[in-house]
Amino acid sequence: MADVKEMVIISGKGGTGKTSIAGALTSLFKDKVIADCDVDAANLHIIITPEEVISQREFIGGKKARINPDRCTQCYICRDVCRYGAISKEYIIDPVLCEGCGACYFLCPAKAIDFTPQLAGYCYTCRTPSNESFVFAELLPGEENSGKLVAEVRNEAREEAKARGVELILIDGPPGIGCPVISSLTGVNFALIVTEPTPTGVHDLKRIVDLTRHFKIKAALVVNKSDINPDYAEDIKTYCEDEGLIYLGEIPYDSKITEAQKNMKTILDFAPDSEVSRAIKEIHKKIQKILEEV
Amino acid sequence: MRIAFASGKGGTGKTTVAVNFACFLASSHKKVQYLDCDVEEPNGHIFLKPDLEKKMPAKVMVPVIDKDRCTACGECASHCQFNALVLILKDVLIFPELCHGCGLCARICPEGAIKEGEREIGYVEKGYAHGNIDFVHGVLNVGEPMAGPLIQKVKDNYKEDHIQIIDAPPGTSCPVVKTIIDADCVVMVTEPTPFALHDLKIAVSVAQTLNKPIGIVINRENREFKPLTDYLSKNRLPILTTIPEDKDIARQYSKGNIIIERLPHYIDNFMELAINIKKLLEKKQFR
Numbered sequence: 001m002a003d004v005k006e007m008v009i010i011s012g013k014g015g016t017g018k019t020s021i022a023g024a025l026t027s028l029f030k031d032k033v034i035a036d037c038d039v040d041a042a043n044l045h046i047i048i049t050p051e052e053v054i055s056q057r058e059f060i061g062g063k064k065a066r067i068n069p070d071r072c073t074q075c076y077i078c079r080d081v082c083r084y085g086a087i088s089k090e091y092i093i094d095p096v097l098c099e100g101c102g103a104c105y106f107l108c109p110a111k112a113i114d115f116t117p118q119l120a121g122y123c124y125t126c127r128t129p130s131n132e133s134f135v136f137a138e139l140l141p142g143e144e145n146s147g148k149l150v151a152e153v154r155n156e157a158r159e160e161a162k163a164r165g166v167e168l169i170l171i172d173g174p175p176g177i178g179c180p181v182i183s184s185l186t187g188v189n190f191a192l193i194v195t196e197p198t199p200t201g202v203h204d205l206k207r208i209v210d211l212t213r214h215f216k217i218k219a220a221l222v223v224n225k226s227d228i229n230p231d232y233a234e235d236i237k238t239y240c241e242d243e244g245l246i247y248l249g250e251i252p253y254d255s256k257i258t259e260a261q262k263n264m265k266t267i268l269d270f271a272p273d274s275e276v277s278r279a280i281k282e283i284h285k286k287i288q289k290i291l292e293e294v
Numbered sequence: 295m296r297i298a299f300a301s302g303k304g305g306t307g308k309t310t311v312a313v314n315f316a317c318f319l320a321s322s323h324k325k326v327q328y329l330d331c332d333v334e335e336p337n338g339h340i341f342l343k344p345d346l347e348k349k350m351p352a353k354v355m356v357p358v359i360d361k362d363r364c365t366a367c368g369e370c371a372s373h374c375q376f377n378a379l380v381l382i383l384k385d386v387l388i389f390p391e392l393c394h395g396c397g398l399c400a401r402i403c404p405e406g407a408i409k410e411g412e413r414e415i416g417y418v419e420k421g422y423a424h425g426n427i428d429f430v431h432g433v434l435n436v437g438e439p440m441a442g443p444l445i446q447k448v449k450d451n452y453k454e455d456h457i458q459i460i461d462a463p464p465g466t467s468c469p470v471v472k473t474i475i476d477a478d479c480v481v482m483v484t485e486p487t488p489f490a491l492h493d494l495k496i497a498v499s500v501a502q503t504l505n506k507p508i509g510i511v512i513n514r515e516n517r518e519f520k521p522l523t524d525y526l527s528k529n530r531l532p533i534l535t536t537i538p539e540d541k542d543i544a545r546q547y548s549k550g551n552i553i554i555e556r557l558p559h560y561i562d563n564f565m566e567l568a569i570n571i572k573k574l575l576e577k578k579q580f581r
Contacts, residue, residue: 012335014304014464019489040467041302041493062375083396096471096504101396102375142500144468147439175304175464176334179439199550200309200337207335207436214437229548255516261488262519 004161005291006154006169006188008037012204014175016196017224020257020267021280022172023047026128027268028284032168034128035157036136037184039121039149044172047266050126050134059137059152061120061145062100067091071112078104078113096142120145123152125160133160147183150174154184168291177211185211189294191219192248192287197232205236209245218294219245222283226250248286251279296458297571298477300501301484302493304464307513307537308332308483311567312461313341314553318564319457320427321554327456328423330431331473332463333416333444339431340550344423352432352447353412354440355395359386363407370399370408391439416444420451424552428456441469449476466496471504479507479574481534481567486512486519494522498531509534509574511567534570535563 009022022044026034036044065086067078072091079087082104086097093104105115121139128134135157137149157169173184185191191212195205205221212219221240226233233250240247252275260270268277299312309332316328330338339346357370357379368381378393379386390413400408416434423429432448434441441463452458462473474480480501484494494510501508510531512522516539526533537543537560546556554561 013337015306040465041304041496043303043489043492046488046492081397081401096475099394099396100375101394101398102373103396103398103401106373106398106402139467141466141496142468142471142503146465146467176441177436178334178434178441178469180467181334182437182439198548199340200335203337203340204335210436228544232548258487264488 004158004167004169005190005294006171007190007192007287007291008171008173008184008188009192009194010173010181010185010208011175011194012177012208013196013201016194016201017251017257018175018194019043019172020047020261021194021222021224021251022170023266024268024277024280025284025287026170027266028281029168029170031166032132032170033157033161033164033166034132034134035153035169035171037150037153037171037180038174039137039146039153039180040139040174042136042138045134045136047261047264048128048134049264050128052127053124054127055125057123058119059121059123059149060117061143061148062118063102063115064095064098064100064118065093065102065105066114067093068112068114071110073110073112075109078108081107099144121149123149123156125156133157133164135160147179150180150183177207181211182215185215185217188217190290191217193219193221194224195221195236196225197223197229197236199232202232202236202239209243218290220248220287220290221245222248223250225253227252246290248283249279251276251283295575296452296460296477298460298462298474298480300462300470300474300480300482300497301464302466302482302497303484303490306483306485306490308464309337309341309461310547310553311481311483311511311513312459313338315564315567316342316427316459317424317552318554318561318568320424325456326426326459327428327430327453328459328461329448329451330461331445331448332461333432333434333441333448334463336431336433338461339429341552342423342427342429344421344427344429346419346421348420350418351414352416352418352444353414354393354443355397355410356390356393356413357388357399357408358411359388360407360409363405365405367404369402369404373398373402395443415440418447418451428453442472445469445472466493466500470497470500474501474506475504477506479509479571481509481511481571483511483513484522485514486516486522488521491519491522491525495525498529507574507577509570512536514539532570532574534574535567537563
C-alpha cells in the first residue's frame, strides 16, 4: 500500500470560505479520512453531518496549579516566582491566568500546591453518511494547548487511514498563522490556500504563503468570492506568477453557499450544477494531479 | 473604558466594526485608542492607515545554558512543562519556540548553569490614524507559534484616559482569553449563518467564564436567521446594532475604506452601538 498523503486547507484570514470548500472537496474525493483541525471553532461537522460517533476521547491539556489553604504559610515565594500574575494577595491561583509552568509548585517550601492535569477538550471519531471516517475535536472554551489537540486529531486521522486502508487525509485547518496552524501544517504533503480578493485577504495571504515556505510545504492557491473585487483577484494572480505559486483557479461569490450551510449540506450536494460547484470540480481535478505527484 | 471586539468565527466583520467604531468615536471628539491584538493576522492598519512612528521589537525570555557549568543532570528538562528543554545523550537541547518564559529552569538548575536571554517573536508598532486615533498593533513573526506574549506587549500600551478599542483574534482559545481578560465589555460580531452561530456560542461561554458583559452586533443581516435570534433571546444577549448585508459595504471594504466615511448613513448604526455599549456598561454597575 502506498503512503498516506495529507492535504490541509488553510487561509490566514478567517471567513474566506475554507470550511465550505473543504466540505465541497469531501463530496468529490473518494476514499479518504476527513479531519477538522480548527479545534477551537470546528464547523465542518455542521455540513458533513456525521451519523455515528464511534469513539470519544478526553484530551488532557497541561497542568494547573492550586493552593491548598490548609498547608499554605503565605510566605510569598509563589507570588514572587509566578510570571503570569496568576496568584492573588489572598493566595488563590486564577486558573485562567495560570500557564501551568509549575514554578510555584516546585518551589513552594510548604508543599502546599497541587499541580494536576486538566481536561481541556474532547476528540471524536465519527462515520459520515457514506461510511467514511471523520475526526474532529472540541477544545473547551478558553483553553490552551490547541496545537497539541490538533496533533491528536491528526494522529487519530492517520490511525483511521491505516486501519481502513485509505490513502488520503483531508484536513480543514484553523485561521491565523500561529500554534494550531503550525501544528496543522507540519509534515503535510500539500497545502491548499483559500483566499479572497480583498486587501485583508491579500495581506494575510502573504503571511500564510511565507509560513508554508518556512515549513517547506508545497502550496497552491484558490481565490474564493473572486468576483467581489476583480482588481484584487487580478493582483493575486500576478502575485502567484511572481512568486512561482500554483494558481488553481477561482470560485465566484454565491449566496447558495450560505443556503447550503443552513441546509446542513455541502455546496456540491446542495447545488451540484451551480457555477460554484462546477468551479470546485475543476479545482478538484487539478488537486488530484498535484497529489499524484507529491 | 475598554471595549473588546471578538467573534469566535473569523471573517464575520470584527475588524470592520472595530475600526469604524473607532472612527465614529474620534469624529465625535472622543479620545480613542485602537489596539489590534490579532497579532497573527493584524488587519486594522489596512483601514485606519496609521502613520507608524515607532517600531519596537517584542522579546520573550528564554534559557541560555552555560555549557561549562552544565553537568547534564536533566533537572531542567524534567521540570519544564512545555518540553522546551530536552536532555539528549549528554546534552541539553533548547527548543525556544516552546518556551513560555516562566524562568523555572534557571531557578531549579543546581549548578546555576542557566541564565535567561531574550528572543524576538515579533514587533509592536505605534502611531496615529485619522489625525487623532492612537494606534497600536502587534505583528507576530512568521513561524512563531505563541501569540500570547505579543498580545500582552500590545496591551502594555494602554492609555487609560482614552476609550480603548481592542480588536481580538478569531477563535475561542488562549489568545482570545488573553485579549479580552481585562476588557470592560465584549462586543461579539456575528453573522446569520450556522458556522458563525456555532462559534459565537463558544466565544460567549469564554466571555461568560470571565464575567464580561456581552453585547452582539449582527453583521450582514439579510433575513432573520431564527436559530440565532432564538439563541440570543434565550440567553438574554442584547443586540447592540444590526448591519445589513449590503454590496456597497462589501465594495468599500474591498477597497480598504472606512464605511462611515463613504456611506454616511451607516453612522446611525455606530451611534446606536455607542449608546447600547454605554447601557451595557451601566447595567454592569447596577449588578
